[in-house]
Amino acid sequence: MPxxxxxxxxxxxxxxxxxxxEATLTSAGLMVEHIYDREWMVVDEKGEFLTQRTHPKLALVTPRIKADTLELRAPGMLRLEVPLGLPDPEEAKTLQVRVWEDTVEAYDCDETTAAWFTNFLGTPCRLARFHANAKRLASxxxxxxxxAPTLFADAFPLLVIAEASLADLNAKLKAQGREALPMNRFRPNIVIGGIEAFEEDFAASFRIGDAVLKPVKPCARCNxxxxDQSTGVPGPDPLDILQSYRxxxxxxGxxxxxxxxxxxxxxxxxLRVGQEIGVELAF
Incomplete structure (x- = not known):
């Protein structure tokens, strides 16, 4: 049973x-305590988004949702508290930010927050928050x-991966004498157990309770x-193994x-961990 x-x-x-x-499902993805997936994003001085592709140390910025703040910790840095309440619309400082081909309005977090990220990453940058009036749709x-609305995710509200798909990749890595990878390397929102490797590729829909999710596009992989999400250090890339069959x-291609x-x-x-999932295949 999935x-x-x-x-x-x-x-x-x-x-x-x-x-x-557990988490609340919204049309834009998961939400908990009124905090949405990818609601914030680090940007450079031009408003261009920064990710682990070029700044792997971002993996070491660890958030924790508290009563009124998003607490951030990172090695060698003092703890930072980012307010959860939306700013006063009359006083809010905004900026235009870009994620891939989309440019949207965002709240500009304060100078203290900008200095914290700048010091940690070693490059001028700021923390932006998706604006309440902004709209960004998946293709x-x-x-x-x-x-399908989304915030600062690469392109879609949710990423779904089967446990068996990772197990299949890890078996191939181990066959070459390489270490297995944890699921967090692939940064999914939802992980499904009890289905075959890559069965998610062929699903027409997933039903979880009264929710129906539709897989629409395979997730193309970068570096x-x-x-390593625990060290922020790049290591052997599994793309060479994926090249052989994915x-x-x-x-x-x-x-x-x-x-x-x-x-x-x-x-x-x-949605709750442990819930049964109905999988309807597309054939």
Missing amino acids: ILTELNLYPIKSCAGISLR NKWTGEVE VPSV ANPKLD ALTFGMNTIVLEGEGQV
Whole structure:
């Protein structure tokens, strides 16, 4: 029986995630304590997004949701408290930020926060928060007639991966004398146990309670899975192994692992680790 085995929220794009026992499903992805997945993002002086692709130390920024703040910790840095309440619209400082091809309005977090990230990463940068009036939609090339909002995720509200898919990759790594990789290298929101390796690729939908999720696009992989999430140090890249069997013709040969997913039904439903999942295959 397919089971929901992990729920992960990433409050700040490319920083450490928070493992959850339960989370609220929204059309834009997971939410807990009114904090949304990828609600914040680190940007450079031009408003361009920064990620572990170029700044792997972001993996070491660890968030924790408290009553009124998002607490951030990182090696060698004093603890930082980022207010959770939205700023006064009359006084809020905003900026235009860019994530891939999309430019949206964001709240500019304060100078103390900017200095904290600048000192830690060693490059001028700021922390931006998705604006309450901003709108960003996943590509309708993949979602069809469904409008799927997202915040600062790369492109879609949710990323789903099967445990067996990682086990399959790790078996191939071990066969070459290499170390197995933990799931956090691939940064999924939802992990499913009890299905075959890469069965998520062929799913028409996942039903979790009253929620219905639709996988729409295979997730093309970059160099982030090479970054050790506990040290922030890049290591051997699994892309060479994925090259041998995960080149996807739907994406012009890009190497894919996991499925980008949208929400069809069940906004506001609470998802819980241990829930049974109904998997409808597309054939």
